[in-house]
Every structure is written in structure tokens, then in C-alpha cells.
Amino acid sequence: MKAPPIAACALAAxxxxxxxxxxxxxxxxxxxxxxxxxxxxxxxxxxxxxxxLTIANAGKTPVTLKGAQSPAAGxxxxxxxxxxxxxxxxxxxxxxxVIPPGGxxxxxxxxxxxxxxxxxxxxxxxxxxxxxxxxDKGRKLQVELTVQLAPPPAARAMPEHAH
Ligand SMILES: [Cu+2]
Numbered sequence: 001m002k003a004p005p006i007a008a009c010a011l012a013a014x015x016x017x018x019x020x021x022x023x024x025x026x027x028x029x030x031x032x033x034x035x036x037x038x039x040x041x042x043x044x045x046x047x048x049x050x051x052x053l054t055i056a057n058a059g060k061t062p063v064t065l066k067g068a069q070s071p072a073a074g075x076x077x078x079x080x081x082x083x084x085x086x087x088x089x090x091x092x093x094x095x096x097x098v099i100p101p102g103g104x105x106x107x108x109x110x111x112x113x114x115x116x117x118x119x120x121x122x123x124x125x126x127x128x129x130x131x132x133x134x135x136d137k138g139r140k141l142q143v144e145l146t147v148q149l150a151p152p153p154a155a156r157a158m159p160e161h162a163h
Contacts, residue, residue: 030141032059033099037152040129040145045122049073051114051131051145055097056104064136065105066096072129074118081110090115096136109151123147 028035038053049072057063068076078093097112099105107113114131123129129145 028141028143030135030139033057033063033135033141035133035141035143038131038143038145039152040116040123040147042124042147042149043116043119043122045119047119049116049119049123049129051076051116051129052107052109052151053143053145054104054106054108055099055133057099057101060101062101063099064096065099065133066136067134068114068131069134070116070129070131072120072123072131073116074120076131077115077117078112079115080112125149 027037034056036054036056038051040049040051043049051068055063055065065078067078070076078097079090080093081088081090083089093112097105105112116129125147127147129147131143131145133141133143135141
């Protein structure tokens with residue numbers, strides 16, 4: 001069963017501002033899973049915010065991200081943006097997102113993202129938004145989204161493997 005497209009919160013995430021040099025966000029680790037460069041955009045209280053990050057799985061089995069929660073928002077949904085007939089739409093990913101063994105999944109503008117529904121307070125550049133990622137087998141990982149205007153430089157899961 002397909003979730004209906006969600007158009008309302010799409011436009012806020014599309015604007016790309018290149019004003020500030022991005023700050024390297026803190027990475028977080030849970031076993032074989034590494035979360036890189038969690039970040040968010042400025043937003044007003046009561047509005048919906050977005051969250052982006054990259055999840056890498058260095059293990060031998062798939063890992064499923066089931067959802068997320070935060071004291072900063074009423075609710076968090078996992079969405080995927082996609083073009084349909086020339087219109088950008090978003091769909092809820094209620095089944096979660098699978099990170100394949102040895103692979104990584106990027107949550108980034110235009111693709112997967114976290115929708116922070118009903119922000120409890122305004123979030124400005126430099127602030128941190130605590131988010132708990134909920135993985136399969138009841139595993140949880142706390143990350144902090146750094147609020148910034150522009151995306152961070154492309155996340156690299158394993159820079160030590162660069163040649
Ligand atoms: Cu969305």
C-alpha cells in the first residue's frame with residue numbers, strides 16, 4: 001500500500017543557500033553502523049523541519065532504520081522526495097530504510113530525509129537538534145543535527161579507503 005504524496009513540506013527544503021561555510025557535524029557510531037554529518041536547516045517554531053545525514057553499514061548483514069524521534073518535534077517521519085510527472089512529491093517510508101551490508105544510504109536534499117513535524121521551537125544556524133534514530137532489534141542511536149544554511153561537503157563513509 002502506497003502512502004499518499006506529501007507536497008506541503010517539500011518547498012522549504014529545496015532552497016539552497018551558499019552563505020555560510022558549513023560546520024563539520026559530529027559523527028556517531030552504533031556497532032557496525034556509522035552516522036555521518038547529521039544536519040538540519042533553520043526553521044520557525046511550529047513549522048516542519050528537515051534532517052539529513054548519511055548512514056554507513058560496515059557489517060555483514062543489512063540494517064534497517066525504522067524511524068526516529070526527537071524532543072524538538074511532535075513527530076518525525078522518514079520521507080523520500082521524488083519527481084512524479086514533473087512535480088516534486090514526498091512519500092512517507094513507513095517500512096523504514098534498509099542499509100545494505102558494506103553500503104551506505106544518504107539522506108540528502110532531493111532524496112531521503114527526516115521530516116521533523118511540528119517543531120517545538122525555532123532553530124537557527126549553529127544550534128543542535130537532538131534526534132534518536134531507531135534501528136531494528138530495538139537498537140537506538142542518538143545524534144545531533146547541526147543547524148546550518150548549506151549542506152556539508154559530501155560525506156565520505158570511509159575516508160581511510162581513499163586512494
Ligand atoms: Cu518530507
